[in-house]
Amino acid sequence: MLKYILKKLLIMVLTLWIIITLTFVLMVSVPGSPFNSEGNSNEIVQQNLEKHYNLDKPLHVQYFLYLKSVATLDFGPSIKQPNQTVNDLLGRGFPISAELGLVTIIVAVLSGIILGILAALRHNGVIDYLAMGIAVLGISIPNFILATLLIQKLAVDWEFFPVATWKSPMHMVLPVLALATGPMAIIARLTRSTMLEVLTQDYIKMARAKGLTPWKIIVKHALRNALMPVITIMGTLLAGIMTGSFVIEQIFAIPGMGKYFVESINHRDFPVIMGTTVFYSAFLIVMLFLVDIAYGILDPRIKVTKKEGE
Amino acid sequence: MKPNQNPQNYNRNNVPDEWFTWRKKNIKEQELVARPSLSYWKDAWRRLRKNFLAMSGLVFLILLVLMAIFGPILSPYDANTQVLSKQYQPPSAEHWFGTDNAGRDVFTRTWYGARISLFVGFMAALIDVTIGIIWGGISGYKGGRTDNVMMRIIEILYGIPYLLVVILLLVVLGPSLSTIIIALTVTGWVGMARIVRGQVMQIKNYEYVLASKSFGTKTPRIIRRGLLPNTMGPIIVQMTLTVPSAIFAEAFLSFIGLGISSPNASWGVMANDSLGAILSGNWWTLFFPAFFISFTMFAFNVLGDGLQDALDPKLRK
Numbered sequence: 241m242l243k244y245i246l247k248k249l250l251i252m253v254l255t256l257w258i259i260i261t262l263t264f265v266l267m268v269s270v271p272g273s274p275f276n277s278e279g280n281s282n283e284i285v286q287q288n289l290e291k292h293y294n295l296d297k298p299l300h301v302q303y304f305l306y307l308k309s310v311a312t313l314d315f316g317p318s319i320k321q322p323n324q325t326v327n328d329l330l331g332r333g334f335p336i337s338a339e340l341g342l343v344t345i346i347v348a349v350l351s352g353i354i355l356g357i358l359a360a361l362r363h364n365g366v367i368d369y370l371a372m373g374i375a376v377l378g379i380s381i382p383n384f385i386l387a388t389l390l391i392q393k394l395a396v397d398w399e400f401f402p403v404a405t406w407k408s409p410m411h412m413v414l415p416v417l418a419l420a421t422g423p424m425a426i427i428a429r430l431t432r433s434t435m436l437e438v439l440t441q442d443y444i445k446m447a448r449a450k451g452l453t454p455w456k457i458i459v460k461h462a463l464r465n466a467l468m469p470v471i472t473i474m475g476t477l478l479a480g481i482m483t484g485s486f487v488i489e490q491i492f493a494i495p496g497m498g499k500y501f502v503e504s505i506n507h508r509d510f511p512v513i514m515g516t517t518v519f520y521s522a523f524l525i526v527m528l529f530l531v532d533i534a535y536g537i538l539d540p541r542i543k544v545t546k547k548e549g550e
Numbered sequence: 551m552k553p554n555q556n557p558q559n560y561n562r563n564n565v566p567d568e569w570f571t572w573r574k575k576n577i578k579e580q581e582l583v584a585r586p587s588l589s590y591w592k593d594a595w596r597r598l599r600k601n602f603l604a605m606s607g608l609v610f611l612i613l614l615v616l617m618a619i620f621g622p623i624l625s626p627y628d629a630n631t632q633v634l635s636k637q638y639q640p641p642s643a644e645h646w647f648g649t650d651n652a653g654r655d656v657f658t659r660t661w662y663g664a665r666i667s668l669f670v671g672f673m674a675a676l677i678d679v680t681i682g683i684i685w686g687g688i689s690g691y692k693g694g695r696t697d698n699v700m701m702r703i704i705e706i707l708y709g710i711p712y713l714l715v716v717i718l719l720l721v722v723l724g725p726s727l728s729t730i731i732i733a734l735t736v737t738g739w740v741g742m743a744r745i746v747r748g749q750v751m752q753i754k755n756y757e758y759v760l761a762s763k764s765f766g767t768k769t770p771r772i773i774r775r776g777l778l779p780n781t782m783g784p785i786i787v788q789m790t791l792t793v794p795s796a797i798f799a800e801a802f803l804s805f806i807g808l809g810i811s812s813p814n815a816s817w818g819v820m821a822n823d824s825l826g827a828i829l830s831g832n833w834w835t836l837f838f839p840a841f842f843i844s845f846t847m848f849a850f851n852v853l854g855d856g857l858q859d860a861l862d863p864k865l866r867k
Contacts, residue, residue, distance in 0.1 A: 251702070255709035262710075266718045380848035382798055384805050385840045388825060483713040487806050502806060505721055513721075517714050525709050 245533060252529050259521045263514050264306055268299060306514070315515030320507045326515035329500045334519075336406055337485055337496035344416050344481055348423035353470070355424070356431025357458065363436060371428060378425030383484045387418035387491045406494045415492045419484050423477045427470055434466040471535055475528040482524065594783075597860040604856020607849035614846060618668055621661025630654065630815070641834055648834040650823060660838050662815040667797045667846065670731060674796035675789045677735040682742025683785070687773050689743070690750030701747075704740050712737045716799070720808045730809055734796050745788050749781035783861035790854030794847045801843050817843045 297305070309316055315326035359371035394414060395403040401414050438444065439462060447457045486498035493499075497516060504512035588596070598604055632654055639649040647656035689700040716733040723729040753759065754777060762776050803809035804818025811819065817839040824835035 251705055252709070255706045258706060259710055259714075262715075263718060266722045269722055376848060376851060377844075379851055381844045382801060382847070384802065385821060385836075385843065388821070388836060389840075479711055483711070486713070487802060490806060501717075505717060505808075508721075513718075517718070521709075521711055521714060524711050528709060 241536065244536060248529055248532055252525050255525055256518075256522055259525075260307065260310055260518055261303075263517045264303055267510050267514055268302070310518055315518075316511045318504075318509055318512050320504070320509040320512070326511050329512060330497065330515065330519055333495065333497035333500045336494060337482075337489070337498060340406075340412070340415060340419070340485055340489070340494065340496060341478075341481055343412060344419045344423070344485075345478070347416055348420040348477070348481075349427060349470070351420070352424040352427025353431050353463075353467070355428040357435055357463070357466075359428065359432040360435035360439065361458075368432075372432070375425040375428045378421040379429075381421070383418050383422055384487045384491060386421055387414070387488055390414045390418055391491070403492075406492075406496075411492075415488050415494060418491075419481060419488050422484070423481060426473065426477065430469050430473065431466055434469050435462060438462045438466050468535075468538070471531065471538065475531040478527050478531075479524055482520065594857075594860040598856055601856040601859065603852045604860075607851075607853035607856070610845065610849040611853065614664055614842075614849075615668060617661050618664035621664070622658055625655065625658040625661070627655035627658045640832075647838045648832075650820070650835045656820075656835060656838055659815040659820060660817075660842060663817040663820055663839060664842065664846075666727065666810060666814075666816040667800060667843070670727065670734070670800040671793040671797040673731050674734045674738060675792040677731070678739040678742045678792050679785060679789060681735070681739040683746050683778065685739070686743035686746025686748075687750055687778065690747035691754055691769070691773055691777065693751070697747075704743060707737050707740050710737055716803065717808060720803070725803075725808055725811060727810065730800055730803060734799055738792065738796075742785070742788055742792070745784050746781055749784055750777050753777050753780050787854055787858045787861060790850050790857055794850035797843070797846060797850075 313327075315330070318324045318326055318329065321329075355371045355374065359368040362368050391403055391414065394400045402408075402411050406412075444457060444462060447461050452460075485496065486502060488494070489496045489498035490502060497520065500512060501516045501520070503509075504516065598608075641648040647660060650656055650659070685700065685704075689697045712734070715736050716730070719733040719736070720729055723732075750773075759772060759776050762772050767776075800809055800816065801818035801821070804811075804816045805822045807822070809818060810816040820839035821836060821843070824832070824839070
């Protein structure tokens with residue numbers, strides 16, 4: 241087990257290093273300096289600015305400075321927003337994005353699993369078709385379109401919910417709904433198909449023969465095994481939700497990380513781009529790592545020291 | 551004179567030849583199998599045809615491709631010509647899908663958008679398949695150290711969030727169709743490579759591969775002729791998933807302003823352009839691009855599901 245964790249840890253660090261380097265290489269090869277757009281025609285001002293942000297040093301020095309700052313978790317000042325460090329922006333944006341993401345995941349996982357179980361229990365019945373219909377629709381409709389439809393109907397026409405920003409739980413409903421539908425649909429389909437498989441197993445028959453109530457059979461015996469594939473795809477779903485939150489944050493004017501990221505790209509604010517990229521990737525990679533470990537612990541059938549690539 | 555009618559008295563020699571007729575003209579024809587033998591593909595097609603939902607998806611996609619090719623030609627309007635006197639016309643006989651905020655014909659723009667979406671989708675899938683097959687094929691067939699190194703590389707690439715690569719590349723190379731395709735395939739081929747590798751590892755141990763090896767067949771030929779045809783099923787299913795996710799990614803990027811930019815038509819651009827419009831009741835500007843994005847994804851999804859069932863010989867009834 242320890243060997244497995246160490247190996248995954250090594251891969252994780254390597255991936256992170258590649259992302260940091262990649263981001264750096266791409267950033268220095270971007271045409272256009274961040275100071276051009278404002279019309280700073282004064283060359284001395286420009287040189288001083290570049291000196292202040294270390295942009296005048298040779299590339300390898302910049303690279304090592306950057307690695308050092310990442311290692312110490314200090315991403316430096318923002319170029320476009322004076323008196324703000326990247327850490328400030330992250331500190332303000334991340335809690336909001338994390339809140340949105342967390343609520344979304346909880347909603348998606350719970351409703352997805354419930355929908356999947358209902359569908360499996362009424363296999364080929366009305367509920368099954370209904371649930372799978374919802375699931376296919378949920379996968380097919382892009383979240384940004386769902387978001388616009390929700391705003392149009394529930395916020396503008398019927399005025400049930402506020403249109404935008406991030407203040408009260410009521411403000412959360414629409415963004416979470418828009419963001420959770422896709423993952424929910426995927427989880428529902430996965431849960432249904434594994435549940436159907438599990439329900440035909442002998443040990444379920446055995447449990448039934450013992451006279452257990454259907455409720456107990458599902459919760460204690462079937463669900464446990466049916467949930468393993470859901471855990472496997474959690475990493476991918478998480479990445480999807482975080483990606484989706486970029487556009488959802490834009491549409492609903494939520495001041496989260498996605499907003500700062502898109503803004504920094506439009507402004508060519510290098511420290512912010514690099515900072516958010518690295519932070520975002522690091523977060524995601526650590527999550528993937530945790531999912532891997534959790535999977536290894538939860539499923540006793542998986543020998544974590546198995547030969548790679550089975 | 552009649553031959554002896556009593557069967558017991560038959561003698562081979564006194565049975566006249568006229569008693570026998572060829573049921574078919576000759577031996578060759580007789581030995582033909584009455585029903586055509588079902589190849590793997592024919593069998594899969596036979597089963598796919600029975601799946602109503604998957605077939606509807608297929609028909610929709612074929613129609614969409616036809617309209618993407620011929621739609622802009624059929625329409626009398628140009629996709630990007632702005633007629634400011636005709637802003638926000640509701641759907642009518644003149645403008646079937648209405649007009650948008652700049653008086654452009656939504657019908658024409660929708661099919662231009664279809665061209666871009668389908669092009670991005672199919673190109674991304676094609677590149678993914680090519681790289682995936684080569685990488686996965688070599689990795690799975692060689693095994694051992696080569697496989698180990700190649701899989702580590704995949705594992706690292708897999709950890710890189712694709713959207714970040716896409717956005718960073720778009721910032722560096724500038725938004726264009728080819729940038730989007732490159733950006734989508736840089737990390738996109740990993741999934742395909744994994745699938746091909748898994749299949750190849752399984753199939754390479756079969757006897758017919760051993761037989762082929764013992765004849766002295768060269769490795770590339772074994773991979774090409776012996777292994778790949780048998781991995782086609784999962785590859786095609788994976789492709790039906792790659793295409794819609796690429797279409798989605800293009801729409802998504804164009805929507806947040808990083809992909810194709812207005813005035814060029816793409817479904818994502820059209821949806822973004824009409825964001826303000828629906829609030830004032832001009833629903834059709836959003837409805838048509840939204841409908842076609844969603845329905846295309848839906849069609850690929852149900853077709854993929856159907857193909858998965860049809861191409862899996864284990865599910866044969």
